Amino acid sequence: MKTSIVALSCLILAAQAAVEHLMLNLKNKLLVTHGGVHRPTDCCFSYTPRKIRCVFMKGYVKTNSACLLPAVIFITKMQQRVCADPKDEQVQKCMLDLN
Incomplete structure (x- = not known):
C-alpha cells in the first residue's frame, strides 16, 4: 500500500512538472495583452x-x-x-x- 502511495505521488509530481514546462514554453511564445493574445x-x-x-x-x-x-x-x-x-x-x- 505504501508503495502505491509513493508511486502515485511521484506520478502527480511528474505530471505537474510537465504541465509547468508546457506553460513556460507557451508563455515564451505568446504574450497576453489587453487586446488578447499577441505573438x-x-x-x-x-x-x-x-x-x-x-x-x-x-x-x-x-x-x-x-x-x-x-x-x-x-x-x-x-x-x-x-x-x-x-x-x-x-x-x-x-x-x-x-x-
Whole structure:
C-alpha cells in the first residue's frame, strides 16, 4: 500500500512538472495583452530600406500596440514578411491598393 502511495505521488509530481514546462514554453511564445493574445513575431524591429513594390504583395497587417515600433507587415505572394513604416506615403498607397 505504501508503495502505491509513493508511486502515485511521484506520478502527480511528474505530471505537474510537465504541465509547468508546457506553460513556460507557451508563455515564451505568446504574450497576453489587453487586446488578447499577441505573438512577438508579429512585431517589427526595423523597417525595410527597400521601396515597397505593391505588385509583389498579397496582403498586410498592422502591428499591435504592444510592439515597440509601429509598423505595417506586408505579406508577399511568396509568403515573406516585410516590415514597413506606416507613415511612408508608398506604404499607405499600397495599403489602399490592397483593400
